[in-house]
Amino acid sequence: MRTSLFLAVASVLAASVSAHAGHDGPTTGAPVPTGAPVPPSVCLTTPTDASCATYNLPNATLTTAISDICKTSSFLPGCSLNTACTADASLPAALCAPLSILSTLCSAPDDVALTSAVCSKTYNVFCSATSLIAACKTQKAFPGLPSGKAVTGTVYSICQSMPSMTDCKICPAPEGGYSKCDEVAAWKGLCIDMPDMTECPPYNAMCKATPFAPFCDRAYKAPGAPAGPTPTGGDHSGHGSGHGSGHGSGNKTAAAVAVSGSYGLASAMAVVAVALAF
Template identity: 65%
Template sequence: MRTSLFLAVATALVASVSAHEGHDHGDATPSVCLTNPADASCANYSIPAANITSAITEICTASKFLPGCSLNNACTADKGLNPTYCAPLTVLATLCTAKEDTALTQAVCAKTYSVFCGATSLIPNCKTQVAFPGLPSGKLVTGAVYSVCQEMPGMSDCKICPGPDASGYSQCDEVSAWKGLCLDMPKMTQCPSYNAMCSSTTFAPF
């Protein structure tokens, strides 16, 4: 009787320890892939949505005029838009890979996207959900809009955006102004990048 009781207690203790160890391992996996995405275990890992959306929110709360934020707004407003362009990681990639905008995005991107989607990352979504093709940085869009509106201030879409402030950006929906100007006069010298983007994508808001 005592032997049976001892074996039962021992078995229960082993099961409890095993379950506890398994639980710890499960909790550890996300932190491994978000800090060392080159780890072999990350080949089947999906980045938690909260990590991505919180980074987007932080950037766009401070710099809502950036093209990546316009993309995020369009995708949020219409859930039926092409998921290829509206995946949250695509939005974050668009914000974090725009080199001319790093002064505004680096603080957030350096602790999120640049870590878990770095060059050696094995996380699959980093390779499939890339930046919106052809969408320029906010700095370049601001420059294009400002240049057009200096030449032709009477164009209706020039009313959307004032000139850039001391930061070098216009505090407005830059993409909307850029789109309107280039649709009105697609042969303007400031519009090749817009025309190229539209020829390679089918995304209604842009």
């Protein structure tokens, strides 16, 4: 008799433990990798490869190179071009293409001391003379825009002879061949005010051939930055209520399962006690 009762109790206990384990939920393993990153194109290092004839340079590669130069040499004319194009999306795309801006920076031989660290690893490689990348042949440097060192020399020369001119206040005296200022803005203002000065023919020729408003139009103003959206706030009461209700409901369910499991275990123990009494 006792043997039968013990077997019955063992069955009840096993069923109770099994049911409780079923509520623990499945375990989850580590996330499965989605795949290795795509390697960079061979055209960034070997632009003579036949596949490069139809290759499009990644925008991120170009803008990163521009940023790397301009974060330390923002006074260069190519950086002024980048600033103008960033501020006004309506400017000519042919002049504001990232490759054109990078070409402007990397094609100025007088500025190589400031740009070579970046250009020698980017533009000078994938837009070399033998490159098959089509954009390198069509998206050229800004026509007629001098090097930063040349613009500095022009501004300094004018302001040495006519220091009272308003735009001479824009730039300090050069250090190491450059004035740490918006050199193009000073050059523009001086040569628009007095276009017949002996230093201004290069400026006049550039603006006649390429009348780029930020560099050539005294009245030009970059459009203001668009205002961001006004926060609307929103009613969080529904979210809070729903979240609290769902969370509470989950707790109640878990509590019910726990009570049920405890009740089953208590019942089994009661059977054991009865069996031992015999």
